[in-house]
Amino acid sequence: MHTTVEHTLGVTLVDGEPAPAGETARQAAADQYTVPGFDAVARLAAASLDVAMVGLVLDSGSAYWYSRDAGTGDTHALHPLYLEAARRGAGQVLPDIAADARFRDTPPLTGPSPATLRFFACEPVFTLSGRHVGALCVMDHAPRNGLDAAGLDALRDAARLAGAGVVLGGYLGRTDPVTQLPHRSAFFEDLRNRQKNGAQRAWLIAIEVAPVERFNAFVRAMGFPYADELMRAVAARVLDWMPPQTHLYQVGVTRFAAVLPDGGKPLTTPQLDTLVARLRAPFDCLDIPLTLQPGVGLLDLDVRQVDGADPLRRVMSASYAAQRSPRGWALYERSQDERHRQEFFLVTELAAALTERTELYLQYQPRVSLSDGRCVAVEALARWRHPTLGEVPPSQFVPLAERAGLMRSLTGWVLDNGVAQLAAWRRDGLDIGLSLNISNADFDADLVTRLEGVADRHGVDPRVLELEFTESTLLAHNDATRRHLDAVRELGAGIAIDDFGTGYSNLASLRQMPATCLKIDQSFVRAMDASRHDAAIVRSTAALAHDLGFRVVVEGVENRRIYETVRRMACDEVQGFHVSRPLSAAAVPPWLERPADWHHADGGGAL
Numbered sequence: 001m002h003t004t005v006e007h008t009l010g011v012t013l014v015d016g017e018p019a020p021a022g023e024t025a026r027q028a029a030a031d032q033y034t035v036p037g038f039d040a041v042a043r044l045a046a047a048s049l050d051v052a053m054v055g056l057v058l059d060s061g062s063a064y065w066y067s068r069d070a071g072t073g074d075t076h077a078l079h080p081l082y083l084e085a086a087r088r089g090a091g092q093v094l095p096d097i098a099a100d101a102r103f104r105d106t107p108p109l110t111g112p113s114p115a116t117l118r119f120f121a122c123e124p125v126f127t128l129s130g131r132h133v134g135a136l137c138v139m140d141h142a143p144r145n146g147l148d149a150a151g152l153d154a155l156r157d158a159a160r161l162a163g164a165g166v167v168l169g170g171y172l173g174r175t176d177p178v179t180q181l182p183h184r185s186a187f188f189e190d191l192r193n194r195q196k197n198g199a200q201r202a203w204l205i206a207i208e209v210a211p212v213e214r215f216n217a218f219v220r221a222m223g224f225p226y227a228d229e230l231m232r233a234v235a236a237r238v239l240d241w242m243p244p245q246t247h248l249y250q251v252g253v254t255r256f257a258a259v260l261p262d263g264g265k266p267l268t269t270p271q272l273d274t275l276v277a278r279l280r281a282p283f284d285c286l287d288i289p290l291t292l293q294p295g296v297g298l299l300d301l302d303v304r305q306v307d308g309a310d311p312l313r314r315v316m317s318a319s320y321a322a323q324r325s326p327r328g329w330a331l332y333e334r335s336q337d338e339r340h341r342q343e344f345f346l347v348t349e350l351a352a353a354l355t356e357r358t359e360l361y362l363q364y365q366p367r368v369s370l371s372d373g374r375c376v377a378v379e380a381l382a383r384w385r386h387p388t389l390g391e392v393p394p395s396q397f398v399p400l401a402e403r404a405g406l407m408r409s410l411t412g413w414v415l416d417n418g419v420a421q422l423a424a425w426r427r428d429g430l431d432i433g434l435s436l437n438i439s440n441a442d443f444d445a446d447l448v449t450r451l452e453g454v455a456d457r458h459g460v461d462p463r464v465l466e467l468e469f470t471e472s473t474l475l476a477h478n479d480a481t482r483r484h485l486d487a488v489r490e491l492g493a494g495i496a497i498d499d500f501g502t503g504y505s506n507l508a509s510l511r512q513m514p515a516t517c518l519k520i521d522q523s524f525v526r527a528m529d530a531s532r533h534d535a536a537i538v539r540s541t542a543a544l545a546h547d548l549g550f551r552v553v554v555e556g557v558e559n560r561r562i563y564e565t566v567r568r569m570a571c572d573e574v575q576g577f578h579v580s581r582p583l584s585a586a587a588v589p590p591w592l593e594r595p596a597d598w599h600h601a602d603g604g605g606a607l
Contacts, residue, residue, distance in 0.1 A: 037165040041136075042066030045158040049121075049151055051138040053111040056125065056162050057086040058134035058180070067111055079109050085122040085135040091155070094120040096143035111139060119144045123159035127167050127177060131228070136162045176250035178228045179235045184312070187249040190259055191306050199303045203260040203267070204311060206251070207279070208295040208319040209234050215254045222288065230285045234292070237278050243267075251312060255319070272296060276328035295323030299332040347404040349386060350397055354409045359385050362417055363582035366591070367435065367553060367575045370567055373596035377433035377466065379575065380418035381582050382410065407441035415454045419465070421585050423458040430592060433464040435496065443469070445480075448487040466494035466517065485514045496553070500541065510548065518545040522556020522576070529561045542570045 042054040046068055056064040063078060081103060085092065094100055097109050097120050109117045119140040125133050136159040147155065167177055176183050194202055209215065209231065219227045231254070238256060239248055245261040260267065279294035297318025301311050317337045322330035353359045364378035384392045401407045415436060422434040438447070455462045467488060485495055496517035497510075520541055528535045542552045554566050557576030566574055583591055 038064050038162060039066065041158050041161045041165065044161075045136070045138060045154065048154045048158075049138050049147070051119070051140045052115075053117065053139045054158075055082065055111070055137040055139070056134065057082045057137060058125075058166070059086045059132070061086075062180075065111060080106055081109055081120060082135075082137060085137055088135075089124050089132045091123040091152075092121070093146050093152075095146050099143070109139065115141060118142055121147055121155060123155045125159050125163045125166065127163055129224075131177075131225075133163065133166050133180075135159075179232050179250050181235060181248055181250040181256070183249065184251045186247075187251055187257055187259070187312065190247060190249075191301075191303065191311065194259070195303050195306050202301045202303050203262075203265075204299040204301055204315040205258050205260065205267070206297040206299075206312070206315040206319040207234075207238060207256040207275075208297070208316070208323055209254040209256070209279075210292050210294065211323060212254065214293065218290070222286075226286055226288070230283060230290065233283050233285055234279065238275070241275050241278055252316075255316060257312060257315065266300065267298070272298075272329045273327075280328065293323055294328060295319040295321070295325070296329035297322050297332065298329065343400055346392065346397060347400050347406070350384070350401060350404075350406060350410075353384065353386075354406065354413055359387065360413060361385065361584075362414065362421065363584060364421075364588055365575060365582040366580045366588075367573050368579050368596070369573055370571055375432055375592055376573060377435050378583075378588060379435040379468070380414055380421075380437075382414050402439060402441060405441075407439045411437075411439060411442045412450065415450065416457075419454050419458045419460050422464070423460050425588065426460070426464070428589070430589060432592070433466060433494075435466045435468055437468045437498065440470075443481070443484060445484065445487075447484055448491060451488065451493060452491055461492065463492035463494075466496055468496040468498040468519070470499045471497055472499075482512065482514070489514050489516075497550075499555075500545075516551060517553055518550040519553040519555055519575075520571075525554055525556040525562060525566075525576075526558060528565055529559075535565065538566070539569050546570050 038056055042056075042064075043066065045051070045054045046066060052068055054066040057078070061078065061083070063082065081094075081097070097103055097118055103109070109120065111117060117139040119142065120137065122135040122137040124135050127133055136155070138155060175181070191202065210218070215227065218230065231250075235248065235250070235256065242248060242258065243261065246258050248256055248258050251257045276294065276296055279292060279296075282289045282291050297315045297320070299311065299315035299318060314332050314337060317340050318330045318332040320340070321333075321336055322328055361383050363381045363383055365381060366375045367377045367379060368375050382394060382398070384394075384397050386392050398407075398410070401410045418434055418436055422432075425432065442450075451462065451465070451467070455465065488495055494516040495514065496519055497513065497515050498519045499521040500518050518541075520538055524534045524537050524541075528538055538554065542554075545552045551573070552571045553573040553575060554571050555575050557563050557566060557574040557578050559578055562576075563574065563578050580591060
């Protein structure tokens with residue numbers, strides 16, 4: 001592939017031979033765009049140093065030439081001297097190449113023209129971030145005594161300008177500065193060219209290297225050089241796998257894409273399984289092994305309907321889904337794509353609801369004492385009534401909030417509004433406590449400060465508050481967990497282990513938790529009257545919890561039979577539809593004034 005500007009020639013050759021198929025795929029699209037400003041840099045270097053030829057040789061094997069006395073000529077094999085210069089990262093001056101024993105057995109050094117070159121000097125080329133990318137070389141036909149100080153300075157200045165040009169090439173969206181792969185704009189240009197050439201269908205493939213949060217963890221732990229080297233290593237494996245005549249593009253920080261050459265022929269299952277296996281094999285990156293969680297997505301595209309960036313979005317939707325698939329690759333599915341778009345819509349709407357609107361509200365589910373039927377506390381439950389979608393269930397928006405980083409904001413909203421309502425009830429003489437759910441995202445040293453601040457703001461004693469942590473949340477943390485929990489207890493608030501039985505607690509971890517309450521998960525409770533195994537689990541768990549000093553709350557008590565079964569066990573409180581469904585704030589005081597008929601007769605409290 002040639003790029004001619006005056007006497008400038010670009011070539012794609014590696015180690016003295018035409019690049020192999022995978023290497024050509026990597027460079028073909030990139031090399032059709034010469035490095036911005038190279039011609040001007042080369043002319044200045046040739047004039048100031050009075051040399052016949054200037055070359056920019058990148059460590060990928062790409063090369064750009066400027067010759068004062070030759071036309072474009074034929075592409076030629078890269079001499080080992082050029083490749084050594086591009087990859088060694090240090091400058092050198094060879095007054096007479098023919099007299100240097102290292103190159104005695106190699107072919108004569110030439111440029112785009114067959115004329116022999118005798119003098120050679122080079123200076124390494126770095127990007128603005130300091131990454132070594134190649135060398136700027138100057139050559140002449142006659143031997144010299146070397147370069148004086150002014151000549152060395154001129155060569156170094158030219159190399160710096162060439163490095164800026166390499167970076168500029170990346171900024172122009174044609175070449176990624178890390179992998180040297182063509183960028184997103186070249187990907188779309190390829191698609192548009194296929195459309196212009198009359199192609200009807202194309203198979204697109206997208207490769208998600210790792211989940212964004214995990215890749216960011218790589219950067220935080222190891223730094224950008226490690227992440228850059230990892231992306232280059234992944235690109236090399238993909239290129240080695242790719243079918244001939246296929247171009248690979250870097251379309252995102254952690255994403256690659258390609259357009260398969262045969263639009264009507266999809267990849268086979270063995271081909272895709274091989275790619276996933278290669279990407280799942282450990283990478284030895286800078287002598288540090290790492291295993292990735294890749295996803296490979298596929299899209300059968302009608303090229304005649306290419307519209308903007310939508311094809312890339314769709315195939316990336318498939319690669320995102322593939323990351324969570326045991327197989328590691330997935331075909332695009334419209335239904336799955338629509339679900340992703342709906343989730344994105346809900347996330348943006350939830351963010352707005354947390355800051356601007358009044359769609360969020362709380363309901364409160366009573367917890368009552370088994371000994372006398374008295375309501376001892378209510379659990380605050382977040383609800384969302386969207387203006388057009390209606391009620392969005394918590395099972396849908398709470399996981400979205402966790403994935404989108406909105407959980408701290410949602411918890412803050414629940415804390416503030418729940419404690420404000422509790423303060424109003426207690427001013428009216430209602431002697432009840434409030435239980436609040438705390439997520440994994442809230443579990444840090446700031447939790448106690450937030451809790452203390454909201455209690456002070458609304459004039460509520462922290463001792464009437466209880467924080468509920470799921471069993472899995474408590475076990476997901478390190479020794480800092482104990483310190484945060486101890487600080488909550490020192491403040492006076494209670495701690496409940498929620499959904500107990502669904503995680504992986506062991507007796508040692510349970511014994512060490514400074515909790516005050518254990519809530520047995522409703523999944524064991526609902527079938528208690530029909531399953532003796534579930535009843536045995538609840539009975540033994542309640543007895544163990546009592547022996548460890550916990551107050552025992554049974555969730556999911558939805559009928560009289562389960563209620564009576566629980567009453568005969570070593571349990572303290574119950575919660576569920578048999579007692580009451582979640583209530584609005586306004587409905588709580590009237591409910592508290594009603595006789596506890598559910599405590600004595602069937603169904604009275606099932607609102």
